[in-house]
Amino acid sequence: MAVTDGVLLHLSDPPAAASRTFSGPRRTRASQQAQATKRKYQASGKVPPAKRRNDTPSHPAEKTAEKEMQRTFKGKKAQKVFSPKKSSASAAGRNPEQKPSIKTSSLFKNNPEIPELHRPVVQQVQEKVFSSDAFHDLDLHPHLISTINTVLNMSSMTSVQKQSIPVLLEGRDALVRSQTGSGKTLAYCIPVVQSLQAMKTKIQRSDGPYALVLVPTRELALQSFDTVQKLLKPFTWIVPGVLMGGEKRKSEKARLRKGINILISTPGRLVDHIKSTKNIHFGRIQWLILDEADRILDLGFEKDVTVILNAVNAECQRRQNVLLSATLTEGVARLADISLHNPVSISVVDESHGQSNPKGKAVLEVSAPQAGDELDSFAIPEGLDQHVTLVPSKLRLVSLAAFILQKCKFETDQKMIVFFSTCELVEFHYKLFLQTLLSSPGAPAAGQLPSGSTRLKFLRLHGNMEQEERTAVFQEFSHSKTGVLLCTDVAARGLDLPQVTWIVQYSAPSSPAEYIHRIGRTARIGCHGSSLLILAPSEAEYVNSLASHKINVSEMKMEDILSVLTRDACFKGRRWGHQKPRAAGPQEIREQATVLQTLFEDYVHSSERQVSWAKKGWKRRGVSGEMAVEMEMRGEGKGWRHWASAVPVGEHKGKGGRRP
Numbered sequence: 001m002a003v004t005d006g007v008l009l010h011l012s013d014p015p016a017a018a019s020r021t022f023s024g025p026r027r028t029r030a031s032q033q034a035q036a037t038k039r040k041y042q043a044s045g046k047v048p049p050a051k052r053r054n055d056t057p058s059h060p061a062e063k064t065a066e067k068e069m070q071r072t073f074k075g076k077k078a079q080k081v082f083s084p085k086k087s088s089a090s091a092a093g094r095n096p097e098q099k100p101s102i103k104t105s106s107l108f109k110n111n112p113e114i115p116e117l118h119r120p121v122v123q124q125v126q127e128k129v130f131s132s133d134a135f136h137d138l139d140l141h142p143h144l145i146s147t148i149n150t151v152l153n154m155s156s157m158t159s160v161q162k163q164s165i166p167v168l169l170e171g172r173d174a175l176v177r178s179q180t181g182s183g184k185t186l187a188y189c190i191p192v193v194q195s196l197q198a199m200k201t202k203i204q205r206s207d208g209p210y211a212l213v214l215v216p217t218r219e220l221a222l223q224s225f226d227t228v229q230k231l232l233k234p235f236t237w238i239v240p241g242v243l244m245g246g247e248k249r250k251s252e253k254a255r256l257r258k259g260i261n262i263l264i265s266t267p268g269r270l271v272d273h274i275k276s277t278k279n280i281h282f283g284r285i286q287w288l289i290l291d292e293a294d295r296i297l298d299l300g301f302e303k304d305v306t307v308i309l310n311a312v313n314a315e316c317q318r319r320q321n322v323l324l325s326a327t328l329t330e331g332v333a334r335l336a337d338i339s340l341h342n343p344v345s346i347s348v349v350d351e352s353h354g355q356s357n358p359k360g361k362a363v364l365e366v367s368a369p370q371a372g373d374e375l376d377s378f379a380i381p382e383g384l385d386q387h388v389t390l391v392p393s394k395l396r397l398v399s400l401a402a403f404i405l406q407k408c409k410f411e412t413d414q415k416m417i418v419f420f421s422t423c424e425l426v427e428f429h430y431k432l433f434l435q436t437l438l439s440s441p442g443a444p445a446a447g448q449l450p451s452g453s454t455r456l457k458f459l460r461l462h463g464n465m466e467q468e469e470r471t472a473v474f475q476e477f478s479h480s481k482t483g484v485l486l487c488t489d490v491a492a493r494g495l496d497l498p499q500v501t502w503i504v505q506y507s508a509p510s511s512p513a514e515y516i517h518r519i520g521r522t523a524r525i526g527c528h529g530s531s532l533l534i535l536a537p538s539e540a541e542y543v544n545s546l547a548s549h550k551i552n553v554s555e556m557k558m559e560d561i562l563s564v565l566t567r568d569a570c571f572k573g574r575r576w577g578h579q580k581p582r583a584a585g586p587q588e589i590r591e592q593a594t595v596l597q598t599l600f601e602d603y604v605h606s607s608e609r610q611v612s613w614a615k616k617g618w619k620r621r622g623v624s625g626e627m628a629v630e631m632e633m634r635g636e637g638k639g640w641r642h643w644a645s646a647v648p649v650g651e652h653k654g655k656g657g658r659r660p
């Protein structure tokens with residue numbers, strides 16, 4: 001296999017590959033001439049005439065991509081000639097001894113120019129994670145303190161815990177905002193457990209719920225349940241329980257009938273039970289907690305939350321209400337208005353960064369806090385290095401793959417989460433990577449890997465999976481030291497997945513708040529972590545939008561990401577043992593990227609099923625068959641569109657639907 005100036009000489013079935021790239025077997029005279037011209041330039045290694053280049057696209061990037069595809073795919077004929085069987089055979093049966101012949105892809109041509117990134121440097125808002133106070137400084141039950149110390153292995157309080165726990169123990173409502181991974185879960189769980197175990201009349205299981213905790217996703221429900229369960233170890237008479245979609249309603253009803261005292265639920269499933277279960281009563285509710293309050297509203301749960309509030313209000317008027325999130329939106333201010341009474345607004349900002357909360361004291365307000373002040377900037381964990389890379393749409397997929405290989409194959413102990421905008425995109429990339437990056441020709445067995453590299457492991461998590469599998473994946477990734485989790489925003493909020501080292505945003509987030517929550521899956525509780533946002537050249541402006549929210553990103557060059565491919569024998573036809581470290585030239589990088597892209601293309605075209613997967617995500621948007629396949633491979637998802645549409649960051653409301 002050989003490449004000249006980004007032009008791949010491919011080893012697969014020549015006629016099939018040729019007709020896929022160009023316009024099909026029955027070309028017009030004009031198209032034949034065009035192809036001849038194209039071949040001339042390809043053979044000479046020169047760049048085609050300016051007319052064909054697209055240095056400064058006048059359309060949004062997506063339109064440009066569609067146009068490019070219209071040039072390379074011409075309707076059904078192309079699909080017919082490029083039959084799955086033929087392609088499959090050629091991909092699987094590729095013989096390195098075969099003579100190189102046909103070009104299939106020219107990844108590095110006709111791409112928009114990558115602009116210089118003029119990155120404004122801003123001072124990020126930062127919060128001190130830990131306080132100097134210990135849990136035993138609080139007036140808590142000694143068994144609760146010893147459980148925190150011995151079961152949870154914690155002694156010092158975080159800043160948000162130091163501020164929230166005493167205020168909540170005083171009986172006040174609160175709106176709590178602190179950075180991702182700063183310990184908000186315990187900030188509400190400890191006061192709930194302390195107050196319930198201290199009740200004069202001992203709680204009976206059959207009393208039903210005393211505390212109701214609403215969370216946006218099932219995984220977060222399980223995680224919060226786990227924390228509550230641990231805290232309740234010495235107080236066995238208080239029974240926690242979880243209700244969430246995907247579980248059998250019948251068994252949930254049975255558990256409700258027996259009694260659940262601390263009830264953790266997703267809003268949708270709780271409304272289900274409110275409407276259909278006789279055994280659900282809120283007469284004794286003392287606590288109503290809305291964790292990730294803004295996300296609960298984003299997911300379209302607002303109506304459900306209203307139903308729940310009405311149901312609880314109908315049976316009990318006096319209770320403590322708490323809203324928590326790392327980001328506050330106007331929606332939360334609205335929700336605070338209707339659900340909090342005379343609340344305390346708790347916001348942790350490090351005084352050393354010149355912020356408005358001197359000495360880390362809670363700001364007390366007598367009315368519902370205005371979210372406006374909080375909307376402009378967000379606190380970023382100190383140990384988080386944020387990067388951005390500008391990648392033309394054609395090169396997005398190989399860049400992502402190269403980055404995964406670089407971090408998770410050539411470096412040890414790396415655990416990565418990659419965010420996509422839809423379930424279909426997750427599923428597509430999961431299958432693609434399993435089939436290509438794990439089983440590419442010549443891939444070494446575990447024992448043959450060069451020292452300092454690990455075996456790749458892919459997992460995926462999205463809302464279209466069966467609950468059992470979702471839970472298993474969540475557990476597996478939680479306990480794993482390495483691996484790549486491909487997911488939707490179902491994993492963006494609240495999930496505490498230990499030791500995640502990299503967050504990659506392949507589909508751009510729909511809002512700056514979503515950006516904050518996604519990157520917040522790493523660098524938790526004072527640890528270090530890194531993130532990479534992949535943008536199209538036309539989206540470069542968004543770096544300024546991030547800066548306006550006091551978010552600092554540094555640039556990572558696409559060429560540097562792609563250069564790792566020259567280290568990977570799988571894409572060179574070389575053996576692992578023969579690798580000698582040396583600087584790769586741009587030509588070699590292009591060659592390897594093209595080889596990898598061809599591997600992807602061959603896989604996608606290798607069966608009807610893959611083609612239909614690739615098309616799936618685009619159907620609703622009226623994109624036709626062949627083009628959809630290519631666009632899917634370029635990863636042009638929903639979030640990307642938001643960002644490409646030049647709407648300032650922050651104006652998207654992120655109505656993601658209920659199934660991220």
Ligand SMILES: Nc1ncnc2c1ncn2[C@@H]1O[C@H](COP(=O)(O)OP(=O)(O)OP(=O)(O)O)[C@@H](O)[C@H]1O
Pocket residue numbers: 154155156157158161178179180181182183184185186325326493494495496520524525
């Ligand atoms: N006082 C503490 N000492 C040590 N570790 C702690 C302490 N409090 C919480 N943690 C740990 O910190 C991690 C993050 O906590 P948690 O998930 O509650 O953060 P969060 O603020 O809710 O984050 P997010 O905004 O992303 O939901 C968890 O692993 C938790 O066990």
